[in-house]
Amino acid sequence: MSAQRLPLRSEVDPADCWDLASLFPSDEAWEQEFSRWEAQIDGYRRFQGKLAKSVRQLARALAFDNEFERTAERLGTYAYLKTAEDTTNSTYQRMQGRFQNASTRAAAAASFMRPEILAVPDETMRAWLESRELAPYRLQLERLLRYKPHTLSEPEERLLAQQSEVAETARQVFRQLHNADLTFGTVTDERGRRVPLTHASFSLLLQSPERRVREAAFRQYYQQFAAHRHTLAATLHGSVQRDVFYAQARRYPSALHAALFPDQVPVTVYDNLIAAVRGALDSLHRYYDLRRRALKLRQIHHYDTYVPLVPGLRTYYPWDKAVELVVAALAPLGSEYTSTLRQGLLARWCDRYENVGKQSGAFSAGTYDGAPYILMNYQPRVLDHVFTLAHEAGHSMHSWYSARSQPFQYYDYSIFVAEVASTFNEQLLGRYLLQRATTDRQRAYLITREIDDIRATIFRQTMFAEFERQIHALVEQHEPLTIERLRSVYRELLEAYFGPRFTLDEELELECLRIPHFYRAFYVYKYATGMSAAIALVNRVLEGGQAELDAYLGFLRGGSSRDPLDLLRDAGVDMERPEPVQAALEYFDRRVNELAQLL
Secondary structure (H helix, E strand, O other): OOOOOOOOHHHHHHHOOOOHHHOOOOOOHHHHHHHHHHHHHHHHHHHOOOOOHHHHHHHHHHHHHHHHHHHHHHHHHHHHHHHOOOOOHHHHHHHHHHHHHHHHHHHHHOOOOOHHHHHHHHHHHHHHOOOOHHHHHHHHHHHHHHHHHHOOOHHHHHHHHHOHHHHHHHHHHHHHHHHHOOOEEEOOOOOOOOOEEEEEHHHHOHHHHHHHHHHHHHHHHHHHHOHHHHHHHHHHHHHHHHHHHHHHHHHOHHHHHHHHHHHOOHHHHHHHHHHHHHHHHHHHHHHHHHHHHOOOOOOHHHHHOOOOOOOOOOOOOOOOHHHHHHHHHHHHHHHHHHHHHHHHHHHOEOOOHHHHHOOOOOOEOOOOOOOOOEOOOOOOOOOOHHHHHHHHHHHHHHHHHHHOOOOOOHHHOOOOHHHHHHHHHHHHHHHHHHHHHHHHHHHHHHHHHHHHHHHHHHHHHHHHHHHHHHHHHHHHOOOOHHHHHHHHHHHHEEEHHHOOEEOOOOOHHHHHHOOOOHHHHOOOOHHHHHHHHHHHHHHHHOOHHHHHHHHHHHHOOOOOOOOOOHHHHHHHHOOOOOHHHHHHHHHHHHHHHHHHHHH
8 A cells, every 4th residue: 555645844735734924924024023133132232331320221221121032032933933844944944043043142242131230239229129110120130139149240141142052052953853854664554554654653653453563663763763872862961961061150059950940949849749759650550560451461561551442442533623622621711711712723823734844743832922823743533632732722822811911021931830731721621521421431541541641741751850860960970971871771760660560672761862851951840740730720620619710810811920839829739748749649549440440
């Protein structure tokens, strides 16, 4: 049978693509705005050496900087989204490169601001913060003042700003290799069709009811990572070195402390998450053994962990049907939320399907002035992709609410709270489907999916968080991250998290080389804390009344107007306490017990 072929970007129906006109109506409009914005870089010069002279000068400088950054957000998002459409398109690679270059020059031009502001005597600054002129920037300044122990002299800050583009090299090399250069061939599926093996189709093939298909996809996929293992190890090492360099240059105790500092999240939150999940691994191991027995396997491998346990129960949700399902599930959030989301998803907020060169995975890219865009590589036969749509919709509606409720400087929320908004939606969708299940087979199917969601979001991401903590600690101890060292560290974690009765293939040790999130240090733990908080907040909204819903919508509107832990406390959950994570893990254990009875 002939192989399926991915379309070129030029062959994709425009109705299935996002419409970026809310950012710029055309590339030409982008070019005009870019030229105007780039010329404004020199505008920083008129403020240099003057920020400590008066409240008025400081207020004018902050107003200029915020307006400059607001335009930069539109320009940068447009360039990034155009590049994501087709990572092989050199026109948009150049567009993004020019923007990044100009951003680096702008950061260098503005590098005097932080040290000048921090040089203002404390008593003077306290008085200034009470002034009318600085009222819009008070929180912004208070947060900046926290960085006083970690801010260098003006010449040193300028040097750090000038090399920021170079510091992105490891991430850019990984992105190009991962999205553009790695090719995986084709795999013959259970129907005898030759299916292109891609990042997007990999997850679909791992759900094949035929084990030979799953195993073939698994081994063939990892062959490419094995072939490039030394290069990928070098890029990961370079990214970790970058994190450690910046942390040490700015006098943080560690790269982990540096990553948690902006959100004012104590390291104990990170460590307590790992400790709690480690303490619940028996439930996870029990689930893997339950899966092994349900699939009638003597040994369970990683490629057996995504296939549905209820055979023959297939799903098919074309785009419009998926949107209506998500909107119906999110009804508890109110008509404004659901009608806005429905209109956006059925119009052109979302770039829906895979094409040659398109960035893998999914993401939301909200901006202050544009639509909250979503990139998908949607597969209608993969139920997880419906949940991914709900997840990214959570991010986009978070952006929609915050942009309409906060000034620019306080609208862009932290990732720590972003993952709450997205997994909250997934929880609502899962419970909506489960309430409408009419047979034990359907319940078993949906409970398995929910278990796998918690497994992927809390257990798996916490394992990733452990890996990040360990490899950064190694570099801080001056140990190089060779491919052998990376595989050894990752193997130990695999053995702990998958348990003694799980068969680990050597290829799985290479998984650490393919995770894009590792190029944004200490990001992944927020998935686990986010889901834990989301489970608590979903219970609160569903079991409560208007006050509980208003508290949650207030959280979405909050942007970054308060610190993340305070925003969550206002919404009704305290993530500095162990109860939310422990409750989520207990919920997982109950679901495993329920599944065991159904199977």
